[in-house]
Amino acid sequence: FNDTGPSVRKKVLRILKSMCAEGLTSERQCIDVCVNISAGILDGQETIQKEVLGTFHEMWVLKKRHKVEGGHLDRADLVIKVASSRRAAKDLLVEILERLLREFKETRKAFKEICTEVKKKLLELKEDDSNYLPKLEEYSKTFMLFCDTDSSLLVEHTKFVQPYLDSLMTDLPKDKIMLKMRSDVMASLLEVLRQTIPAIQPPYGKLFESLVADLKKIIRCEDMSVLRAAVPCICAVAKKEEKHVQSAQRIFRVFLNFLIKETKAMKANGTIPDNKRKTVIRSMYCLGLLVKNFDFTSSDMPNPAAVVFKILIEYCKGGNPLFKRIAIQGLFHIFTRDPDLMSKSFSA
Secondary structure (H helix, E strand, O other): OOOOOHHHHHHHHHHHHHHHHOOOOOHHHHHHHHHHHHHHHHOOOHHHHHHHHHHHHHHHHHOOEEEEOOEEEEHHHHHHHHHOOOOOOHHHHHHHHHHHHHHOOOHHHHHHHHHHHHHHHHHHOOOOOOOHHHHHHHHHHHHHHHHHHOHHHOHHHHHHHOHHHHHHHHOOOOOHHHHHHHHHHHHHHHHHHHHHHHHOOOOOOOHHHHHHHHHHHHHHHOOHHHHHHHHHHHHHHHHHOHHHHHHHHHHHHHHHHHHHHHHHHHHHHOOOOHHHHHHHHHHHHHHHHHHHHOOOOEOOEOOHHHHHHHHHHHHHHOOOHHHHHHHHHHHHHHHHHOOOHHHHHHHO
16 A cells, blocks of 8 residues: 555555455454555545545445454444554544545434444443453543544533543552553543533533542542643533632642742752652642633732743753753643743743
C-alpha cells in the first residue's frame, strides 16, 4: 500500500476490500486492513481517499457482520479492535469517521448502534475477570474515538461510564504496566465525560453528585495523566450545574492557599521540604488547569489568573528544574484565560 504509484495503491485497496468482503481474511487480517489503509485518507490522490472512505463505509457502516476465516466478526468487535490497536493513528480514524458522517446519511445511525453495542459489552464486564482492565481499555478507547469524532454520539451513554471510575480507584494493580493502563483508562473515561457533560439533559439524577465525589478523590491522589482530564471535568460539571460551583471553588482555594503558604516558606528558607514537594507540584499543575477551564473571579479575588500567575513565576525563577517545568505548563494554561499576562511573564 506504500507503493509510489497511485494506480498500484488503488489496486491494492480494491483487492483488500474484496478479500474482506468475501471472507478471505482472518480476524487479525481484517483488523490490520483497517489499521493499515487508514493513512490513505490523507493521500495526495483524491481517488485513493475515496477508496479508503468507501472501504470504511462498507465495513463500519453498511455491514453489521463480516465473514472471516473460521467464522464471523461483528462490526462492533472490529471497530473496538481497530480503535484500541496500538498501531492505529487516532487522528486518521477521526478524520475518516468525520467524513463518513458528512458524506453518508446512514452513518450516524450505524455509529450510534456501535456505541450501544460497546456500552452493552462494558456493562457485561465483571471486575473479577482477569481481562477486566484490558477490556475496559479497549472499550474506553473506542468511546474516545467516537467522542472525538462527535461527542453527541456518546451523550446517552455517559451515565454508564461514571461508575467505572470508582472501580478503578478501589483495587490498584501492582504491576507497573497495568498501573499505566489503569491511568490511561481513567483518563479516557474522564475525557468522554468532559466532552459529553455540556449536552446532557435533565433530570441528572445522582450522576453529577457521584461524579464530583469521584473527582475529588482523583484530584487528590491520581497522577498527572489523570489530572489532565479530571480537572477540566470538574470544571465542566460546575458550568453545567450551579450547585457544584462551590466544589470547584473549594478545590481551587485549597490548592491556592497551600501554594501561597509554601511559596512564602520557600522564600524564607530557600527550599521546599521533601515531604511537600509532590503536593506543591500537584497544586501548581491543578491551579493552571483550574484557571484555564473555569472563571474563579470573586469579590475578594477580582483576577484569580493574575494571583496564580504571580505564584508560578516564583517557581520559574527557582533552581528546581521539575518545579520550573510544571510552573511553565501552568503559565501556558493561565495565558489562555488571560493572554495579557504573557507579556508580563517576559518582563518577569
